[in-house]
Amino acid sequence: MRLAIWAFSAIAATKEFYEYVTNPYCKRVGPFIWLACFTLLIEFSLIIKFGAQMFTAPFPWYVKLMWSVIGFFVVCGFFYAYNNETRDKKT
Numbered sequence: 001m002r003l004a005i006w007a008f009s010a011i012a013a014t015k016e017f018y019e020y021v022t023n024p025y026c027k028r029v030g031p032f033i034w035l036a037c038f039t040l041l042i043e044f045s046l047i048i049k050f051g052a053q054m055f056t057a058p059f060p061w062y063v064k065l066m067w068s069v070i071g072f073f074v075v076c077g078f079f080y081a082y083n084n085e086t087r088d089k090k091t
Helices: 002-022 031-050 061-090
Strands: none
Touching (some): 002 031
């Protein structure tokens, strides 16, 4: 049930974020983005509070490797997008 709620709220939040990013006249994000952010905050707070002793075994090496690869690509994508934006402002 929570996954269905997240799926349907993600549609509205993604639409509002896309409009905020692409429309130069849109200066504020919409309420669905704020609702999604606060819901994430509450979910993470519950996970931290009640899940402290749930997973005591360390992560396997392949899980650490995959998260490291994903993090590397996210950081590279951030730097690529940042350099692309600064290059467009110079021309």
